[in-house]
Amino acid sequence: xxxxxxxxxxxxxxxxxxxxxxxxxxxxxxxxxxxxxxxxxxxxxxxxxxxxxxxxxxxxxxxxxxxxxxxxxxxxxxxxxxxxxxxxxxxxxxxxxxxxxxxxxxxxxxxxxxxxxxxxxxxxxxxxxxxxxxxxxxxxxxxxxxxxxxxxxxxxxxxxxxxxxxxxxxxxxxxxxxxxxxxxxxxxxxxxxxxxxxxxxxxxxxxxxxxxxxxxxxxxxxxxxxxxxxxxxxxxxxxxxxxxxxxxxxxxxxxxxxxxxxxxxxxxxxxxxxxxxxxxxxxxxxxxxxxxxxxxxxxxxxxxxxxxxxxxxxxxxxxxxxxxxxxxxxxxxxxxxxxx
Amino acid sequence: xxxxxxxxxxxxxxxxxxxxxxxxxxxxxxxxxxxxxxxxxxxxxxxxxxxxxxxxxxxxxxxxxxxxxxxxxxxxxxxxxxxxxxxxxxxxxxxxxxxxxxxxxxxxxxxxxxxxxxxxxxxxxxxxxxxxxxxxxxxxxxxxxxxxxxxxxxxxxxxxxxxxxxxxxxxxxxxxxxxxxxxxxxxxxxxxxxxxxxxxxxxxxxxxxxxxxxxxxxxxxxxxxxxxxxxxxxxxxxxxxxxxxxxxxxxxxxxxxxxxxxxxxxxxxxxxxxxxxxxxxxxxxxxxxxxxxxxxxxxxxxxxxxxxxxxxxxxxxxxxxxxxxxx
Numbered sequence: 135x136x137x138x139x140x141x142x143x144x145x146x147x148x149x150x151x152x153x154x155x156x157x158x159x160x161x162x163x164x165x166x167x168x169x170x171x172x173x174x175x176x177x178x179x180x181x182x183x184x185x186x187x188x189x190x191x192x193x194x195x196x197x198x199x200x201x202x203x204x205x206x207x208x209x210x211x212x213x214x215x216x217x218x219x220x221x222x223x224x225x226x227x228x229x230x231x232x233x234x235x236x237x238x239x240x241x242x243x244x245x246x247x248x249x250x251x252x253x254x255x256x257x258x259x260x261x262x263x264x265x266x267x268x269x270x271x272x273x274x275x276x277x278x279x280x281x282x283x284x285x286x287x288x289x290x291x292x293x294x295x296x297x298x299x300x301x302x303x304x305x306x307x308x309x310x311x312x313x314x315x316x317x318x319x320x321x322x323x324x325x326x327x328x329x330x331x332x333x334x335x336x337x338x339x340x341x342x343x344x345x346x347x348x349x350x351x352x353x354x355x356x357x358x359x360x361x362x363x364x365x366x367x368x369x370x371x372x373x374x375x376x377x378x379x380x381x382x383x384x385x386x387x388x389x390x391x392x393x394x395x396x397x398x399x400x401x402x403x404x405x406x407x408x409x410x411x412x413x414x415x416x417x418x419x420x421x422x423x424x425x426x427x428x429x430x431x432x433x434x435x436x437x438x439x440x441x442x443x444x445x446x447x448x449x450x451x452x453x454x455x456x457x458x459x460x461x462x463x464x465x466x467x468x469x470x471x472x473x474x
Numbered sequence: 475x476x477x478x479x480x481x482x483x484x485x486x487x488x489x490x491x492x493x494x495x496x497x498x499x500x501x502x503x504x505x506x507x508x509x510x511x512x513x514x515x516x517x518x519x520x521x522x523x524x525x526x527x528x529x530x531x532x533x534x535x536x537x538x539x540x541x542x543x544x545x546x547x548x549x550x551x552x553x554x555x556x557x558x559x560x561x562x563x564x565x566x567x568x569x570x571x572x573x574x575x576x577x578x579x580x581x582x583x584x585x586x587x588x589x590x591x592x593x594x595x596x597x598x599x600x601x602x603x604x605x606x607x608x609x610x611x612x613x614x615x616x617x618x619x620x621x622x623x624x625x626x627x628x629x630x631x632x633x634x635x636x637x638x639x640x641x642x643x644x645x646x647x648x649x650x651x652x653x654x655x656x657x658x659x660x661x662x663x664x665x666x667x668x669x670x671x672x673x674x675x676x677x678x679x680x681x682x683x684x685x686x687x688x689x690x691x692x693x694x695x696x697x698x699x700x701x702x703x704x705x706x707x708x709x710x711x712x713x714x715x716x717x718x719x720x721x722x723x724x725x726x727x728x729x730x731x732x733x734x735x736x737x738x739x740x741x742x743x744x745x746x747x748x749x750x751x752x753x754x755x756x757x758x759x760x761x762x763x764x765x766x767x768x769x770x771x772x773x774x775x776x777x778x779x780x781x782x783x784x785x786x787x788x789x790x791x792x793x794x795x796x797x798x799x800x801x
Binding site for chain 2: 138139141157158181183199223225227243265266268284285305306307325326346347348350370371398441
């Protein structure tokens with residue numbers, strides 16, 4: 135249990151531990167089986183908003199309101215704080231480790247920096263220019279970094295940081311971006327109530343508009359042997375909207391609205407290797423949607439609403455954070471249990 | 475047990491004013507005022523403010539355009555990010571104050587609270603407060619920002635009144651009244667003012683009936699040398715709802731960028747409820763209000779604040795919405 139809103143949670147790649155941070159600045163590592171907490175940082179007053187664990191489970195990074203980027207080495211029994219980079223006047227709210235290299239990309243106002251875990255220094259700084267960085271996402275193969283902001287997305291090639299990025303126009307401000315799990319598509323959720331999807335080889339996106347509000351988060355399902363076509367889910371207001379691309383080019387994309395939640399949807403995540411979609415809401419419920427269509431299960435436990443979600447990499451456990459600092463873990467075929 | 479309805483949306487005061495008008499002094503008064511409230515402040519220039527236990531956040535103004543650069547669809551991206559992040563805290567604050575820079579355009583700040591759905595559910599505009607330097611404003615009439623800050627205001631503080639003569643103050647107040655017919659105007663020294671006239675004003679709440687200064691309506695000596703002004707329209711005969719709707723739709727389409735604010739109470743034919751509405755540029759919000767009371771004079775009152783209003787033919791178009799006997 136933490137003492138304020140759980141802003142982000144993440145599993146270590148081996149699924150043995152769960153990390154979470156809160157709106158009063160706490161960072162806690164929980165043992166995935168026993169729930170035993172290890173406090174990396176106690177409450178600070180100022181919020182932490184982003185947390186990410188490196189591909190090999192070696193590093194954990196956080197950022198927040200104080201403008202401090204903190205990096206812990208968490209392998210082994212006793213985690214230790216490795217580096218703290220302070221930035222005055224900047225609120226750090228997006229950061230992500232490269233899925234294949236110990237490289238952390240983080241937004242720093244109108245810039246993005248990449249911190250290299252090998253040299254333990256900032257390896258590069260790129261200028262987004264158009265606005266503050268609103269979101270960033272590494273390509274699943276780790277060779278590209280997409281960065282979003284007002285009016286555009288920019289894609290840099292890793293290790294060619296000095297080259298001009300590819301620019302994709304978005305119309306409004308792009309507030310959330312996500313690559314398809316195989317990297318073949320890139321999606322952008324925008325503040326003008328639209329969703330854009332680019333095929334990697336093509337610069338003209340598909341556009342879906344008419345959302346009830348800005349599109350705040352996007353999730354892609356992993357293609358399965360049965361369904362090779364991509365399935366995308368997006369949240370806006372109290373709704374989840376799914377979009378499926380037919381194999382028949384004449385049909386194109388079909389949308390479905392999942393509107394069972396009765397308050398703001400705060401997070402969505404597909405179970406790895408399936409089309410089971412989990413959605414968390416301020417209405418104090420988590421729904422598990424079979425094939426992202428029908429409610430298969432309802433999970434409860436938070437009195438004030440859920441704020442965040444994370445599946446472990448094998449899809450056998452789902453963790454959620456709550457408004458009051460609660461941490462929940464549900465495992466397949468067991469009842470929900472709160473711990474921490 | 476008494477059920478307490480939790481009001482989710484935190485009231486927001488927007489503080490504008492030209493450089494040196496006394497914004498920072500006023501902000502410090504708000505922060506030190508013993509009202510038992512936790513106030514969060516968003517400032518554009520970090521400096522003299524900062525009181526223990528109050529949250530001060532520094533930001534750089536960032537304008538986001540949503541619709542091909544139409545000024546009516548611009549919002550402040552920095553505020554959206556900050557407010558969304560702030561609202562996640564459990565020990566939330568009771569009031570949010572946004573201090574803009576002297577040269578900031580107030581429209582994107584206001585529009586942020588109507589356009590962004592996430593902000594809209596979490597925060598509600600209480601009032602736009604503009605501090606005017608009574609002595610030096612004469613040098614700033616040429617600056618568009620200084621004029622627009624007054625035009626968008628719900629509350630105007632005529633500050634530094636000790637530095638000017640009474641006759642000059644009267645003249646200034648009259649000029650401000652001709653620009654903005656709905657603002658409450660207070661004369662202050664050192665930005666000294668009762669906090670309850672400043673906080674909790676609910677100026678954007680449609681339940682608050684429109685109050686037009688009667689003096690404004692009677693005013694004969696209108697100054698025609700200014701491009702920014704107010705126009706009030708009053709009519710007792712009932713209006714045709716459909717015609718009115720068409721007119722306002724066309725008007726905002728054509729002149730939206732030049733209309734800063736609009737407020738009105740309307741007497742619609744065949745409707746026993748008052749219709750109340752308000753607008754900021756092209757953002758428009760209207761709904762049926764309470765029933766007209768027995769014995770109450772049913773009448774429509776409409777106020778426009780904007781640039782070059784005379785070219786919009788408002789009075790004639792409004793008259794054309796009156797229900798005719800044969801139609």
